Amino acid sequence: MKTLNLFLTILFLFIFSHPVIGSDEILPQRGICSHRGENGVFPENTVIGFQEAVRLGTAQVEFDVRRTKDNQLIIMHDATVDRTTNGTGKTTDLTLEEIRTLDAGIKKGERFIGTRVPTFEEALNSLPQNIWINIHVYASNPIEIAAIIVEKKREHQAFLACKRKDALTVKEKYPQIKICNMERRDNISQYIRETIEWKCEFIQLMGKLGSPEEMKALKDAGVRINYTIAKNSQQFKELLEAGVDFPLADRTAHFVDIAKTLGVLMGDH
Numbered sequence: 001m002k003t004l005n006l007f008l009t010i011l012f013l014f015i016f017s018h019p020v021i022g023s024d025e026i027l028p029q030r031g032i033c034s035h036r037g038e039n040g041v042f043p044e045n046t047v048i049g050f051q052e053a054v055r056l057g058t059a060q061v062e063f064d065v066r067r068t069k070d071n072q073l074i075i076m077h078d079a080t081v082d083r084t085t086n087g088t089g090k091t092t093d094l095t096l097e098e099i100r101t102l103d104a105g106i107k108k109g110e111r112f113i114g115t116r117v118p119t120f121e122e123a124l125n126s127l128p129q130n131i132w133i134n135i136h137v138y139a140s141n142p143i144e145i146a147a148i149i150v151e152k153k154r155e156h157q158a159f160l161a162c163k164r165k166d167a168l169t170v171k172e173k174y175p176q177i178k179i180c181n182m183e184r185r186d187n188i189s190q191y192i193r194e195t196i197e198w199k200c201e202f203i204q205l206m207g208k209l210g211s212p213e214e215m216k217a218l219k220d221a222g223v224r225i226n227y228t229i230a231k232n233s234q235q236f237k238e239l240l241e242a243g244v245d246f247p248l249a250d251r252t253a254h255f256v257d258i259a260k261t262l263g264v265l266m267g268d269h
Contacts, residue, residue: 026130027157031059031264032236032255033134033226033246036077040251043105044084045075047118047126053252057265060132060226060246062161065120067139072096073120073148079138085117120145124152131266132246133158134180134202134226142166146174159202167200180204180226189214196221204228205244215243233258240264 037049038056045063053061064077068091081087081094087102096119105115118126127133137145137160149158159178160170167179180202185191188205192214195203203218204226210218218225230236230247236258239247249255259265 028059030245032252032259033060033062033248034058034252035062035248035250038252043108043112043115046104046115050126056252056256058252059266060134062134063123064136065139066091068096069093070095075118075123124154135160137162142170146170146177195223209242
């Protein structure tokens with residue numbers, strides 16, 4: 001009996017002294033958001049680009065989800081495959097099988113030849129449990145995206161960057177899914193006010209910040225702040241000082257040193 005009691009005590013202490021998957025405690029408070037992965041050198045929106053961003057110490061990875069002709073979810077920013085692959089045409093005019101024959105790496109150099117456009121599930125599976133996953137929704141029916149997030153047990157870290165209509169649709173069925181408000185307004189004060197009123201978990205500012213009072217209001221409401229895009233280390237530093245949590249960066253590697261200096265780099269680097 002004493003042995004059993006000792007075992008249960010140790011088990012209890014272990015469980016309650018270690019953050020578990022599904023808790024925000026394991027996730028970074030600030031850091032680099034890798035825009036479409038490490039797309040400075042690696043092919044954008046690809047598994048190898050995401051994994052390189054993680055290796056470098058990113059706190060958040062951003063990618064874009066679209067649909068194919070046969071209604072499959074893939075990772076692609078543009079409405080066409082022309083810019084990032086050796087193919088042509090709209091994603092909605094091509095089947096998943098057709099898109100899988102395309103080379104998504106060749107335009108970044110010979111060493112990336114053979115890189116494929118990933119599916120949404122492949123993208124999720126390639127990322128660890130302890131960073132944020134910023135999913136920009138260009139696909140119709142975001143319910144399916146939310147369902148996969150829940151099925152994969154990634155709702156603690158993955159959030160949908162989408163319009164208000166899509167957010168309401170998702171929240172009705174999956175209230176645990178986090179939302180980044182993408183109903184950007186010309187009036188930034190309105191954008192910030194609506195983000196708080198709608199109880200969104202993230203906002204993605206672009207080009208302009210709110211006033212110090214508005215930035216504080218976002219913090220007080222528990223809204224995490226992304227910003228697109230930090231162009232250099234000095235701007236990255238200034239954005240963090242102004243209250244931005246995750247400045248987006250096109251070249252993750254260029255921001256590693258400043259992130260390390262500021263103490264916001266993930267991992268041991």
